[in-house]
Amino acid sequence: MATPVSTVNDLLKEKVLALQEFTLLGWRAVRNLFSHPRYVADTFVQMDNIGVGSLPIVTLASFFIGAVLVLQTADQFVRFGSPGLTGDVVSLALVREIGPVIIALLVAGRCSSGIASELGSMLVSEQIDAMRALGTDPLKKLVIPRLVATVLMLPLLTVVGDFVGLVGGLVVSNFVIRLNPVQYWTRAYLAIEFGDALQGLVKPFVFGFIVSLVGCYYGLTTRGGTQGVGRSTTQAVVAASVLILVTNLFVTKILLWVNDLMGW
Amino acid sequence: MSDAKGATAAEAIRFEGVSLAFGDTEVLRGLSFRVARGETLVLIGATASGKTLTLKLALGLLKPTRGRIFILGHDITEMEEEQLFPLREQLGIVFQEMALFDSLTVYENVAYRLIEETIHGDADFSDEEIERRVRQVLSFVDLEDAIWKMPDELSGGMRRRVAIARALITEPPVILYDSPTAGLDPVTSQTILTLIARLRDTQQTTSLVVTHRLQDAFILASNVYDEASGSLRPAGSNGGPARRSLGEGGRAAPPTRFLLLRDGGVYFDGAPTELLAARDEYVRRFLA
Numbered sequence: 001m002a003t004p005v006s007t008v009n010d011l012l013k014e015k016v017l018a019l020q021e022f023t024l025l026g027w028r029a030v031r032n033l034f035s036h037p038r039y040v041a042d043t044f045v046q047m048d049n050i051g052v053g054s055l056p057i058v059t060l061a062s063f064f065i066g067a068v069l070v071l072q073t074a075d076q077f078v079r080f081g082s083p084g085l086t087g088d089v090v091s092l093a094l095v096r097e098i099g100p101v102i103i104a105l106l107v108a109g110r111c112s113s114g115i116a117s118e119l120g121s122m123l124v125s126e127q128i129d130a131m132r133a134l135g136t137d138p139l140k141k142l143v144i145p146r147l148v149a150t151v152l153m154l155p156l157l158t159v160v161g162d163f164v165g166l167v168g169g170l171v172v173s174n175f176v177i178r179l180n181p182v183q184y185w186t187r188a189y190l191a192i193e194f195g196d197a198l199q200g201l202v203k204p205f206v207f208g209f210i211v212s213l214v215g216c217y218y219g220l221t222t223r224g225g226t227q228g229v230g231r232s233t234t235q236a237v238v239a240a241s242v243l244i245l246v247t248n249l250f251v252t253k254i255l256l257w258v259n260d261l262m263g264w
Numbered sequence: 265m266s267d268a269k270g271a272t273a274a275e276a277i278r279f280e281g282v283s284l285a286f287g288d289t290e291v292l293r294g295l296s297f298r299v300a301r302g303e304t305l306v307l308i309g310a311t312a313s314g315k316t317l318t319l320k321l322a323l324g325l326l327k328p329t330r331g332r333i334f335i336l337g338h339d340i341t342e343m344e345e346e347q348l349f350p351l352r353e354q355l356g357i358v359f360q361e362m363a364l365f366d367s368l369t370v371y372e373n374v375a376y377r378l379i380e381e382t383i384h385g386d387a388d389f390s391d392e393e394i395e396r397r398v399r400q401v402l403s404f405v406d407l408e409d410a411i412w413k414m415p416d417e418l419s420g421g422m423r424r425r426v427a428i429a430r431a432l433i434t435e436p437p438v439i440l441y442d443s444p445t446a447g448l449d450p451v452t453s454q455t456i457l458t459l460i461a462r463l464r465d466t467q468q469t470t471s472l473v474v475t476h477r478l479q480d481a482f483i484l485a486s487n488v489y490d491e492a493s494g495s496l497r498p499a500g501s502n503g504g505p506a507r508r509s510l511g512e513g514g515r516a517a518p519p520t521r522f523l524l525l526r527d528g529g530v531y532f533d534g535a536p537t538e539l540l541a542a543r544d545e546y547v548r549r550f551l552a
Contacts, residue, residue, distance in 0.1 A: 129359070
């Protein structure tokens, strides 16, 4: 009979094993990133699916995030008689933090789940086994194209999202607090220094890695038929979102340290 | 010719004391058998006796916990996945649930291996060459009209024939069939069996056929493919493992053996006539 101690023991072992498998999957994917054969066409298909496919939701969400940021901050700056600083704050918050994180969370919701359900369905219907039996390495055919596509597209989506967010802020600042658009845009532009841009561009690379790899991991470890596919999909979104938020803290700390060190 | 471990070139498949366990549960126990080149081994047994797992072990999709597996003279027991890929090119498999790539057309499914070989750099097939071979193999399974359809537009029997076409596009010397007639009506089952016999008799492929339909197994064992009529006709007596004798129609009976699995182990290994003559209670019950 299972005692509470043995149950906790089994649970911990299971989690450690999952972490080990996830790390190994990541290590194998990175190690084989440039090895032959390369599925270039599959990578472009995934770039279209992950990048272009996520564009509508990213632009829409970013516009309203930028807009609401202005609403929340402008009031304080108007009180101190410096409404012009709104552009600085919105710009810095979007580029350094909110843009990369929110866009990564949106893409995780859309793509980690999509990847997990697609690979999970392929696994339970023996398509992955068929692929292996037909001489194809699923890591190279399925995992690496998705990894490369996400890591390349997420920074681009973030740049687009940041821009659209600033535009959203510009629209609201112009119509709500009657801030001069040129003043808003100039301050927003000048507020960003190299260190800020670096933060905003390095984070999406890391988050892209998490989004794709978590989706692939849960998809390729799916158990229990269609119900299992549903479970993997949910777990992938939850795990990717949590990992993005936790990783963000450490990446931010490291990047701030690098900025200080380099004087950026 | 034999390798260091004694696997001979005349053997297509050899299992030596193979066991497989998932956690504490041992599902295969000391499985040993051989399949000679050109021979058909029919794997029968009750549900969950380990038939499908045996096929997956033969392909290297699973690793045994004990024992050794030889495929076409190569010991695959400890081979890495990368090393297995070239060997798998010589094996075709028809999965029980077909496992067709549902986001690809019939053409792309059947051409999959040729496209992969081109990407891998093992071959350089032009688009015209790939289409010619796909059409050729689809016409072999009488399905050329479905070339641009998606798998979900096909019936179960048609999907099974696409799976067979995919398995034989590179003309592998060994084909593994996992319950090829499961869930099909008698007419479609007969079509699939005719296809298997046709491959066996015209191309001398080695076949490992998993089935729980004894009737199908005996049809394969006692009939040969008649090229003139395009159908099966009775062959002569089948005297024993890999032994041919002239049948009534002048065609040799196909070299066929039956392997009965029970509780993850081999319970019976012999010719169809030996299986029919067996007095063992479990075998009799299984045949009934």
